[in-house]
Amino acid sequence: MRLRNSYSVIPLVILLGLSTAAAATADGEFRVCADPNNLPFSNSAEAGFENKLAAMVAEDLGKQVQYTWWAQRRGFIRNTLKAGKCDVVMGVPSGYDLAETTKPYYRSSYVFVTRQDQHLDLSSLLDPRLHRLVIGVHLIGDDGNNPPPAQALGEQGIVDNVRGYSIYGDYRQADPPARLIEAVESGGIDVAAVWGPLAGYFAQRSAVPLTVTPIQDYKRFAPQQFQFAISMGVRKGDDALRDRLNAFIDGHRPEITSLLRSYGVPLVDRPVTASGGHE
Numbered sequence: 001m002r003l004r005n006s007y008s009v010i011p012l013v014i015l016l017g018l019s020t021a022a023a024a025t026a027d028g029e030f031r032v033c034a035d036p037n038n039l040p041f042s043n044s045a046e047a048g049f050e051n052k053l054a055a056m057v058a059e060d061l062g063k064q065v066q067y068t069w070w071a072q073r074r075g076f077i078r079n080t081l082k083a084g085k086c087d088v089v090m091g092v093p094s095g096y097d098l099a100e101t102t103k104p105y106y107r108s109s110y111v112f113v114t115r116q117d118q119h120l121d122l123s124s125l126l127d128p129r130l131h132r133l134v135i136g137v138h139l140i141g142d143d144g145n146n147p148p149p150a151q152a153l154g155e156q157g158i159v160d161n162v163r164g165y166s167i168y169g170d171y172r173q174a175d176p177p178a179r180l181i182e183a184v185e186s187g188g189i190d191v192a193a194v195w196g197p198l199a200g201y202f203a204q205r206s207a208v209p210l211t212v213t214p215i216q217d218y219k220r221f222a223p224q225q226f227q228f229a230i231s232m233g234v235r236k237g238d239d240a241l242r243d244r245l246n247a248f249i250d251g252h253r254p255e256i257t258s259l260l261r262s263y264g265v266p267l268v269d270r271p272v273t274a275s276g277g278h279e
Helices: 022-025 049-061 150-157 177-188 198-202 240-250 253-262
Strands: 029-034 064-069 088-093 106-115 133-140 163-165 190-197 212-215 226-232
Touching: 022 088, 029 049, 049 064, 049 088, 049 240, 049 253, 106 177, 106 198, 106 253, 133 150, 133 177, 133 212, 150 163, 150 190, 163 177, 177 190, 177 212, 198 212, 226 240, 240 253
Parallel strands: 029 064, 029 088, 133 163, 133 190
Antiparallel strands: 088 226, 106 190, 106 212, 106 226
């Protein structure tokens, strides 16, 4: 799962209102749409946390995971889920209006990543040092769309010291999004503002100790969002499969949380409003 603008890097998904739960049950397969080169989420070696989660779900359902591999960019959903080749995308924003989404199974945030030996301790988008530090951000899509941190920096006139790294990168290389974190590691940039699961995973594996800190004071930049709840997605109308996945999530939250933490995913609680409810 990646982010696109204030939503997902998964191309604009078009999910058909066709139920495939019966077919999936009949053939004993848990059919998953996934990217073969998109760690920490998924890869063809099934080493991503979405791969591990899919295996957990399949075991619970008494099925075998069957993958349809396709790069998560334009045409991903059209060539996989919409084409009927698979039934589940393991990570989509909760409430995504083109999908039937499950209950969220985690919530994460955009973060700052810095070298520990620089002792920057950044957490605020309003920190005056951001006007002089070299900042890296992911650019998304062929049109170079800006993610929420880049938008917020731009609103403050912080532009000339911002460097863009394509989230798609060179797909011939492993883990294209990692180039941004590697730039922090090498000292090519001072700080990266990046989606938490990406940051936490690659920082955890860095040869140089890195600090990962959730971005604070983001509400000032509304309607830009910096925290997202993530669910599994199925085709609209596939309530049976959605409900089975919801039951799995409810029954395995501790195991899911443990899995996410093992991959360095920064987890945040859902904000509570003054009235005691949730946003």
